Amino acid sequence: EIVMTQSPATLSVSPGERATLSCRASQSVSSNLAWYQQKPGQAPRLLISGASTRATGIPARFSGSGSGTEFTLTISSLQSEDFAVYYCQQYNNWPPWTFGQGTKVEIK
Amino acid sequence: EVQLLESGGGLVQPGGSLRLSCAASGFTFSTYAMNWVRQAPGEGLEWVSTISSGSGTTYYADSVKGRFTISRDNSKNTLFLQMNSLRAEDTAIYYCAKMSAYLGSYPLDYWGQGTLVTVSS
Numbered sequence: 022e023i024v025m026t027q028s029p030a031t032l033s034v035s036p037g038e039r040a041t042l043s044c045r046a047s048q049s050v051s052s053n054l055a056w057y058q059q060k061p062g063q064a065p066r067l068l069i070s071g072a073s074t075r076a077t078g079i080p081a082r083f084s085g086s087g088s089g090t091e092f093t094l095t096i097s098s099l100q101s102e103d104f105a106v107y108y109c110q111q112y113n114n115w116p117p118w119t120f121g122q123g124t125k126v127e128i129k
Numbered sequence: 130e131v132q133l134l135e136s137g138g139g140l141v142q143p144g145g146s147l148r149l150s151c152a153a154s155g156f157t158f159s160t161y162a163m164n165w166v167r168q169a170p171g172e173g174l175e176w177v178s179t180i181s182s183g184s185g186t187t188y189y190a191d192s193v194k195g196r197f198t199i200s201r202d203n204s205k206n207t208l209f210l211q212m213n214s215l216r217a218e219d220t221a222i223y224y225c226a227k228m229s230a231y232l233g234s235y236p237l238d239y240w241g242q243g244t245l246v247t248v249s250s
């Protein structure tokens with residue numbers, strides 16, 4: 022089973038600042054990596070697939086990078102609606118399809 | 130517009146059973162693999178089960194193998210999860226999620242709002 026590790030657990034950022042979230046896989050997942058956003062009381066929403074391809078309707082301030090075992094989600098200028106929990110997920114080696122434990126982006 | 134609507138959650142005693150349903154609309158249901166993902170209170174996301182587009186292939190997390198059964202009715206655009214021998218640790222919101230292709234190395238591109246399952250005496 023591939024273990025996904027996200028860091029940091031919590032990221033405190035001021036509106037308008039840049040946020041950088043990390044995700045590490047215990048073995049290579051190629052570019053088969055997705056990022057999801059979850060706001061309180063809501064279902065997760067797909068942001069990024071293929072490590073760097075934004076899903077339909079996702080603003081350009083969200084960008085993903087990386088391949089193999091190291092991945093990054095960058096939010097270039099945080100808006101109020103971006104404060105949420107972000108999860109990475111690998112879909113390269115399955116089953117199981119595995120998620121990271123999440124990074125909470127909170128207002129500083 | 131893709132819509133996934135879960136139902137069937139509720140309070141059940143340990144050892145009991147529950148059947149979850151997910152009604153799908155807005156896409157060709159029979160073309161895509163479908164999934165159940167759960168989230169315990171205050172915790173992260175845990176993949177539970179996946180079924181291929183034609184029902185021929187199913188996968189389960191070790192934590193539910195032998196107790197849960199995933200199935201689908203493509204004629205009714207509905208996904209199911211039969212949960213037996215429920216335990217307290219099965220308490221979670223259960224999300225229905227669509228895979229972006231028929232099965233495999235693809236992300237989950239649409240999610241339902243979830244249904245809460247509480248296992249408690």
